[in-house]
Amino acid sequence: MKRILTIIKYMFLKNLRDTGNTLLQMIVLPIALILILGMSLSPIFEYRELDPTSVGYLNEDEGSMSVYFDQFLEMPEISELLKVHQIDSLDQGLESLKKGELSALIHLEADFSAEVLSGGNSAIHITGHPERELRKAIVENLVEGFVSGANATRAMLVMGETEPVYAYTTGILVDHPVSSSGLMPGSMDYYAVTMLVMIIMYGALYSSFGMSESYLTNVGQRIKTTPISRKEQYTGLTLSSVLIVYLQVLVILAFTHFVFGVNWGDNIVMIMLIAFVLVVLANGLGVMVAMVTGNEMKSSNLINAFVVFSTFIAGGYWPINLPGLLNYIRYLSPNYLAQTAIFNTIYDGPADQVILMLAGMLTMIIACFMIAMIAERRAVK
């Protein structure tokens, strides 16, 4: 135990000293990024309080299922976000769209009910105004919420429920910087979250470097010749990199809140917890990569590449919407899981969404450390 503390203490000191490179960068860089991105991209996020999006609605369904969609559109949560205009024909709708009176069209085709019940790709068509990407994204997300409900219902039908009830989900709304409460983060609020998450992910570099230097090679080998056990050495190293990255998190949280006035919501403890879990995850990732590659250069290249990718698909640099199935690869991005959990916490999204994301992160943590342990056994020659 004493030896673990010794390792933590000196690794910590060492990391603090290494100001020129990492630590300063890890605090100054994200703050600068939040500021720059937040300011320059603010037009995309210009609405703080979202005014309803005007949509044209054409329902040609011959069955009964579309009734549920009508009900869905009338739900208070939805009508706050969508101003629905009934239209008589697609042409009329497209005309209004061109004129800019509408931001999007929702079209249910004649076979809508049949499709839903048969399990086909039920046809809710959304056409967006080409210059109003965000508006279109909002509509798509809301409709997606309905479709997940429809899928659930279909499942119930398959399982023999006679009276299907639609389970509308709204949690998914927070996939985009839109919350079910109708509040939307400003660009600074958005980038404060995504950049914090990104910088935590870069924390993987700390642990991979720490493992290379202080466990696998050089000083690490030397430490192994002292009475400390490998377990103690490993634990000490892991804890010290978690500690140092977490301290950066706290500084960034405080700075963005007090200086930039970023909204971190009412439940700061939850935000800190999510951040902590992500710090541990990033750390596990770094340890894993270090153990698997056994090479500092390779590790840092891999981690850098992964963080860029993971940040990108999570919409960390700018909000993105991937087509179809590709959307699911976002769940492989720790950034995405953490961001979703954080946005849902700040903007009062559903709690189960937060828990789901945390559970995903914990699974990844366990996987990383297990792979690291297996790789380590192999690495000792």
Add this chain to the structure above:
Amino acid sequence: MIVEINNLVKRYGDNLAVDNVNLAIKEGEIFGLLGPNGAGKTTIINLLTGLTRFGSGEVKIFSHKINGHNGKIKKHIGIVPQDIAIYEDLTAAENVTMFGKLYGLSGNELRERVGQALAFTGLDERAKEFPKKFSGGMKRRLNIACAIVHQPRLIIMDEPTVGIDPQSRKHILNSVLELHEQGSTVIYTSHYMEEVEQLCSQIAIMDQGRIIAKGTREELKELVSSEEKIDITLTGANYTLVEKITKIPEVKECSLGEDKLTILTAKNSAIIGRVIDIITATGADVLSMEVEKPTLESVFLTLTGKTLRD
């Protein structure tokens, strides 16, 4: 015996890095392990300290069989690794303190020992500085300080003088002798034969994973050469001189360069008096003279047919 190595074998793939090595090291000795690059010196040390997984064989330290991690034994061993292993972002004192703590020291004892280790390696005045700013020699000395802070019974030094200035080198060699006087056993690896020759009472010579010779330095030198070489620098020499010297029965060969006379004789033949007489008789003047005795270098050369540093 403080260290006993029996039938130690270690392979890396097809490469037999340590090939059936047997060594016994007595307490209180400075034991030299001499060998060229890749001989297997570091591998043996890593096997002693449990850094490398055993192939086969047996190692006993302090009469305990080494089998995986053993904190109690490690506490009494200090290792100076071949590659400098210190933190550049911790001061000299912090580096030594950290290792002191890992070896189980604390409180006043720790503070005192850190001071002693730094003073011992001549770094006490730079204790608060970062090794980043140190010369290669100073880093090497700090590398040693970290290994001796806990005053271990057994100190293992793996080429501690590679690539450093003569002054630091001298300092390090003196500290090895001093540690020895204080009662520590030292295992010292090197490919500088002068060093090993100067320091070590027992020497093992390694090549390609095998111990090719071991014994005291005298014993080893006995193994080689049956001849000695005498170099004499002189003025006014002529060929009658060469003729006369060649007639001395023990002389095997004599040659004259511009101002240098080289004589090869049988070992311990004590002919110098006679040679000088002949030189003065021919009217030449001796400026300087050098007798070259066999070295470990020549031992190695004889045993393997190659030089230590290639």
